[in-house]
Amino acid sequence: MRRQSETLLLLPLLPIFLLGMFPMLLIGLLGFFGLIIFGILIVCVGLTLGLEAHSEFNEEIIVHGYARASERATQVSHLHAATRSAAVLEVVGLALAIAGTAGFVCFG
Template sequence: MRRQAETPLLLALLPIFFVGIFPMLLLAFLGFAGLILLGILLICAGLADGLDANRDYNQQVIVHGYASRSERGVQASNLHSAVRFAAIIDVIGAGLIVAGLFGVFYVK
């Protein structure tokens, strides 16, 4: 049997490794305080995403002016889905902060 090269598999998994190394190092070096920091970063990302969605919606309304009923529906739907996703990210960040605080104060 001929042996297959692992290089394509390694190259495919390399981006996943680079994305995952930051949280793992953060948790390894800082422990539960790193979990709190990661939660704060997630909340900041969620708030920025929600603000970007509102900015895009306002820009569409101001720049393009009056739109047809279907276009307004699409724009509103895009805004609501982006804000909903940002709210989910905020809740996950708050959960990480609570878990980190629990770990800092109750786990010995």
């Protein structure tokens, strides 16, 4: 019976490693200041996500006009889902920035 290589098991984990490499290097090389920068970047992503959701909602209303109640409910549901996920990203980013600031003040 032929034995399979264990390196093929690591191949699906490669994208996760490559995506996680940037924040780890940022935090490792810059310390608490890197944590603050990473938090600010996550807040920016959250704000962008929220603005894009509102923009798509407004564009849908402007282009297609006043929709039926079922279509309007679907549009509002998508808007609320995107707004909630944007708010979560903003809170996480603020928490990282606050943690970085506290670490810099206490240990820097």
